[in-house]
Amino acid sequence: MEKLKTRPEHPLEDLLRTDRIPHIWCSGCGIGTAFSSCLMAVKSSGLDPVKTVVVSGIGCSGRAAGYIKLDSYHTTHGRAIPFATGMKLANPDLNVIVFSGDGDLFAIGGNHFIHAARRNIDLTVICVNNLNYGMTGGQAAATTPRRAKTTTSPMGNPETPFNLPLLAYASGASYVARWTILHTRDLTKSIEEAFSRSGFSFIEVLAPCPTGYGRRNKQNPLQTLKLYQEKSVTRHGAHPSEIILDFDRGITLGKFVDQERPTFTECYEDTCRPPLSLVKE
Amino acid sequence: MKPAVLTGEHFFTGDVACAEGALAAGCRFFAGYPITPATEIAEHMASRLPGVGGTYIQMEDEIASMAAIVGASCAGAKSMTATSGPGFSLMMENLGLGICTETPCVVVNVQRAGPSTGLPTLGAQGDMMQARWGSHGHYEIIALAPASPQEIFYQTITAFNLSERYRVPVLVMTDEVVGHLSERVIIPEAGKIRTVSRVRAKGRKDRFKPFQPGPNGVPPMAVAGEGYGIHVTGLTHDEKGYPVMAPEAQAAMMERLVGKIRNNLDDIILTEAYRLEDADVAIVSYGVSARSSLAAVDEARAAGIKAGLLRLITVWPFPEARIRELAGRVKVFVTVELNLGQIHLEVERCAGGKAPAFLVGHAGGTVIPPESIIETLKDI
Numbered sequence: 001m002e003k004l005k006t007r008p009e010h011p012l013e014d015l016l017r018t019d020r021i022p023h024i025w026c027s028g029c030g031i032g033t034a035f036s037s038c039l040m041a042v043k044s045s046g047l048d049p050v051k052t053v054v055v056s057g058i059g060c061s062g063r064a065a066g067y068i069k070l071d072s073y074h075t076t077h078g079r080a081i082p083f084a085t086g087m088k089l090a091n092p093d094l095n096v097i098v099f100s101g102d103g104d105l106f107a108i109g110g111n112h113f114i115h116a117a118r119r120n121i122d123l124t125v126i127c128v129n130n131l132n133y134g135m136t137g138g139q140a141a142a143t144t145p146r147r148a149k150t151t152t153s154p155m156g157n158p159e160t161p162f163n164l165p166l167l168a169y170a171s172g173a174s175y176v177a178r179w180t181i182l183h184t185r186d187l188t189k190s191i192e193e194a195f196s197r198s199g200f201s202f203i204e205v206l207a208p209c210p211t212g213y214g215r216r217n218k219q220n221p222l223q224t225l226k227l228y229q230e231k232s233v234t235r236h237g238a239h240p241s242e243i244i245l246d247f248d249r250g251i252t253l254g255k256f257v258d259q260e261r262p263t264f265t266e267c268y269e270d271t272c273r274p275p276l277s278l279v280k281e
Numbered sequence: 282m283k284p285a286v287l288t289g290e291h292f293f294t295g296d297v298a299c300a301e302g303a304l305a306a307g308c309r310f311f312a313g314y315p316i317t318p319a320t321e322i323a324e325h326m327a328s329r330l331p332g333v334g335g336t337y338i339q340m341e342d343e344i345a346s347m348a349a350i351v352g353a354s355c356a357g358a359k360s361m362t363a364t365s366g367p368g369f370s371l372m373m374e375n376l377g378l379g380i381c382t383e384t385p386c387v388v389v390n391v392q393r394a395g396p397s398t399g400l401p402t403l404g405a406q407g408d409m410m411q412a413r414w415g416s417h418g419h420y421e422i423i424a425l426a427p428a429s430p431q432e433i434f435y436q437t438i439t440a441f442n443l444s445e446r447y448r449v450p451v452l453v454m455t456d457e458v459v460g461h462l463s464e465r466v467i468i469p470e471a472g473k474i475r476t477v478s479r480v481r482a483k484g485r486k487d488r489f490k491p492f493q494p495g496p497n498g499v500p501p502m503a504v505a506g507e508g509y510g511i512h513v514t515g516l517t518h519d520e521k522g523y524p525v526m527a528p529e530a531q532a533a534m535m536e537r538l539v540g541k542i543r544n545n546l547d548d549i550i551l552t553e554a555y556r557l558e559d560a561d562v563a564i565v566s567y568g569v570s571a572r573s574s575l576a577a578v579d580e581a582r583a584a585g586i587k588a589g590l591l592r593l594i595t596v597w598p599f600p601e602a603r604i605r606e607l608a609g610r611v612k613v614f615v616t617v618e619l620n621l622g623q624i625h626l627e628v629e630r631c632a633g634g635k636a637p638a639f640l641v642g643h644a645g646g647t648v649i650p651p652e653s654i655i656e657t658l659k660d661i
Contacts, residue, residue: 017512017523019523020523049510050506050507050508051506053356053505053506055352065512065514066512066514066523066524069510070510071503071505071506071507071509071510071511072511072512072513073352073355073382073505073512073513073514074512074513074514074515074516074524075348075351075352075375075378075515076348076374076375076377076378076515079344079345079348079374079375079378082312082340082341082344082345082346082348082349082352083348083349083351083352083355083375084352085312085338085340085345085348085349085352086310086312086348086349086350086351086352086353086354086355086356086360087352087353087355087356087505088356089310089336089338089349089353090309090310090336090352090353090354090356090357090358090360091356091357091358091504091505091506093506094356094505094506111341111342111345112341112344112345112348115340115341115345264338268331268336272331272337273331273332
């Protein structure tokens with residue numbers, strides 16, 4: 001009986017702000033699964049929780065910062081990455097995780113993403129990609145598939161979506177992977193791996209948004225998961241320009257880039273702050 | 282290596298004096314984006330910060346610059362950015378984040394003529410109301426308006442001190458003329474410069490409430506990595522920092538955000554009076570325009586007009602009480618500024634009809650010569 005009383009209510013209880021539950025995420029939403037994977041990776045990777053910070057932007061995924069019991073910063077729309085950049089540079093001892101959505105990181109925040117990747121700022125960026133703006137009720141995003149229906153593309157999306165891993169790779173990210181919330185073990189392992197890498201790491205996580213995206217595109221959450229299962233092919237090392245994300249043709253998953261290069265901080269120290277012995281008065 | 286405080290006598294532009302003031306105040310993080318006429322501040326910080334253990338980063342735009350300095354401050358650094366009108370517009374979004382999350386930082390606006398791209402290389406004071414109301418929502422802000430390179434040095438230090446004390450972004454609203462003007466700047470010994478740092482969180486980490494106010498209405502601040510496990514959001518929040526979507530929570534948060542400034546006006550507001558004791562005409566001015574106004578006071582006195590100058594060093598919060606007090610004893614107010622009437626409106630409001638308020642304004646691109654002020658004084 002005594003043992004029962006002291007048993008944690010949830011295996012991740014020590015990392016959750018349980019006083020903030022219930023969360024805002026809808027039934028069938030995939031963000032919670034991606035969030036758990038992130039928390040499990042924080043635990044299993046042995047990161048010092050005191051030195052670990054989560055920064056997010058605005059949107060459903062951005063609310064993750066409010067549920068994690070670590071120093072957590074819920075910033076403005078699209079600005080999680082530059083905010084996190086300031087944090088990391090001001091205190092390089094911090095492990096800075098950016099957890100946010102596709103609309104936040106790649107539409108309004110797209111410019112910040114490519115520049116942080118180019119600079120190789122030592123951040124781990126986890127992007128929950130649910131193919132639309134969920135918080136505002138399901139509008140078209142920079143990731144919405146061609147012809148998909150959303151509230152702002154009622155006749156089908158006329159635009160072409162970004163290939164996020166390709167964008168990350170081309171911008172200079174040193175670690176790039178894509179998983180779905182069905183592939184939780186791979187995802188958790190991948191996040192853990194990203195934590196262990198220095199430099200800009202990017203993980204795209206596909207997640208269903210039944211309320212915003214699914215119901216307008218004939219996908220209930222289970223059907224979306226089934227598509228993840230049936231259509232996904234894991235191809236580690238695939239060139240990001242050759243990967244696909246298409247519910248008919250297939251979904252390429254895996255770790256595409258894992259190549260460390262000097263981080264901004266290392267380059268700054270090396271270039272701007274040479275050892276005192278070399279400085280001439 | 283050069284020390285953080287460059288004690289001695291220098292011949293500096295306002296922009297360089299601003300950067301040196303920041304370093305003397307303890308600024309160790311600068312994020313910026315090049316823009317005339319503020320670029321020299323970034324350039325100077327880029328060359329100086331590495332040598333004093335700080336970090337400079339040139340961001341992709343001013344939105345990112347502002348986000349980065351708020352982030353850096355949340356991680357414990359005293360941080361700053363510097364810009365001009367177009368960049369200042371882009372900073373409004375995360376300026377609001379700094380206000381809502383009560384994050385100390387300093388934003389310098391070396392004003393040029395607008396709107397839009399305007400006159401990039403020529404001065405103006407057209408962003409004064411933007412400084413007050415530019416970010417959405419209702420708030421109180423602190424804005425200073427230095428009038429010389431020497432004063433920029435000191436006011437930048439004051440800006441950091443106020444920012445740290447009240448946990449609010451502080452704006453240094455200088456202008457192109459003062460920014461590019463070279464004058465003598467005396468930097469005292471480091472030990473003689475008073476610097477203030479935010480009150481830090483203490484006590485039990487599991488019980489700490491990041492937005493529970495201290496005695497002056499300002500909460501002690503926990504920074505990232507100290508083990509407090511705080512949550513900070515730009516959403517309306519309670520003392521725990523948790524979002525609360527309710528009018529009561531909004532009212533409580535706003536009362537404190539606004540109150541911490543409004544209840545400490547005597548500590549915040551700085552003005553300087555010149556020959557106001559027996560004045561019939563109170564000239565109200567700030568920044569570069571206050572320099573012309575100073576000359577105009579003496580010339581007016583020589584011509585038999587009893588003029589005096591109230592120079593606003595703090596523009597926001599507005600020195601209302603000072604204007605109201607003057608309204609009871611001067612016959613007329615004349616506001617001198619490089620715009621077509623911004624602070625003038627405040628002076629008129631606070632004069633409350635007790636004394637008429639006139640404007641000597643200009644759209645920008647030049648300075649207002651003392652003669653223009655004298656002409657107006659003779660006309661009224």
